[in-house]
Amino acid sequence: MMPSMKDLVLIGAGHAHAFVLEAFAQHPDPSIAITVVSDSALSAYSGSVPAWLAGECSLRETQIDVAALSKRAGSRLITSPAVAIDPTKRRVTLANGEVIHFDVASFNVGSTLQLPEKHGEQPPYLLAMRPLSSLHYRWQVLREKVDQFPPGSTQQVVSVGGGAAGCETLMSVMAQLRQQRPDITWQGTLVSASTTLLPDAGHLPRWLTQRALRRAGITVLHGVRGQALITGGVHTSEGELIDADIVLWATGAVGQSWLQDTALPLNQRGFIQVNKTLEVTEKPGLFAAGDCAAFNPPLHSSPLPKAGVYAVRMGPLLADNLRAACHSEPLANWKPPKRVLALIGTGDGHAIASRGAIGFSGRWVWEWKKRIDARFIARFNPPFKH
The missing domain is CATH 3.50.50.60 (FAD/NAD(P)-binding domain)
Known part of the structure; x- marks a missing residue:
């Protein structure tokens, strides 16, 4: 008997989600349908931004081609950002009015100021x-x-x-x-x-x-x-x-403003609270990584800095846990590096x-x-x- 299809929605195209798409490109899973929603088909890599600001490279040289990466992973890319989510009804609303259903979803939407x-x-x-x-x-x-x-x-x-x-x-x-x-x-x-x-x-x-x-x-x-x-x-x-x-x-990094109107657990600065598996606190099947996530309780005495290196380190484990969540399998814990x-x-x-x-x-x-x-x-x- 064929397993039922699971809908995995990646909200945002940050560094962690690049690893998720890479993992599914390398090891496809025909029982998981992936949709990526992002405001652009190109995603800036934060590490290269200073070189671009200094005039050392072009903007394009700092960008990940999300469209090409999504294609390799066999996923659908919609270039319209999420503006609302209903965790109970398992649906995401996009800026273009489209509503997408999900079984498992992950946030990698960065931060604002x-x-x-x-x-x-x-x-x-x-x-x-x-x-x-x-x-x-x-x-x-x-x-x-x-x-x-x-x-x-x-x-x-x-x-x-x-x-x-x-x-x-x-x-x-x-x-x-x-x-x-x-x-x-x-x-x-x-x-x-x-x-x-x-x-x-x-x-x-x-x-x-x-x-x-x-x-x-x-x-x-x-x-x-x-x-x-x-x-x-x-x-x-x-x-x-x-x-x-x-x-x-x-x-003054804070979470994206639209998250304030959701039923997601947010900390004082508007970041999504997650546990050690990167799963959103008390929201099974919802995950968050990178700048938009905050650990509850904190993994250290002080919160992790909002730096791209942590999203990069979270990426491979997030990919494994999203795949596991789609198959109702146990999740692994993420351990932050002691020094970067x-x-x-x-x-x-x-x-x-x-x-x-x-x-x-x-x-x-x-x-x-x-x-x-x-x-x-x-x-x-x-x-x-x-």
Whole structure:
């Protein structure tokens, strides 16, 4: 007797779901019908974004071809994002109005940012670093605006968010803006709520990052929390003003807003609560991975950082557990890595490698990082035709 078909719906096309599609492409399962719903047929790989911002590679070189990957996995791709889900009736509603039934579903929809309030007639230009899927549109608008700046002027670029991503992004953006408008004096400031730079890294990686920021002409303000954009710059929680013409906002990660209207268990920041198997708390057959997921209870004393490396590490286990859930088989637990390798581009053709207390930097680290990122993207993409 033929087993009944199970409908598996992948909501979002993030890094973890790329591994799920790869797994089904390598080991097809005729009893599982897969549907992928995403806002685009191309998905940005977060590790390559700084190189693209710095002008070192094209946008296309940073993207996973979700359409081609879905085809290899024998799945159906619908380029319309999910906007609602009913866990009880097992159905997802898409932005185009389509309603899709599922037996098992998985979320890999990333995160967005809690943006600052704006006051005054001329607040600085805001570039939100998330959601990642639409960053290229926002970056293009800023680049066009920079073309109109008066020659010989001084422009202040402030990045709010002192994590590794905030440091790397600011250095990459400063490099590209200086290349685009060398006739302008560009000054950078990194605003960090933490009292130390990269609090989870060791002394040497922190020192190397501080040196790179200094070389890039970037001032670091510690223990300062940016709150609102007002005429002239960024208003801090201490009531001070940081001069700014352009503000990169890379802090305050929160879950996608549409999740608030669902019956899913969310934490205070709007992320979907999951257990060790990546299954949503008290919602059998529903899973979440990557930035949109939060462990309940936490796997560590502090939540996992919102970094692509964790979604990548979750991918293979998620693929196994989704397959197991479709066949009503036991699920495996995910164990987070104790330490991860962070490679931070500095915007000048160099990079810093950080793993625990170990740190080193150089041009060779940047070339190494580019090779790792290119290999990761090529793993999921069909070969380019020349």
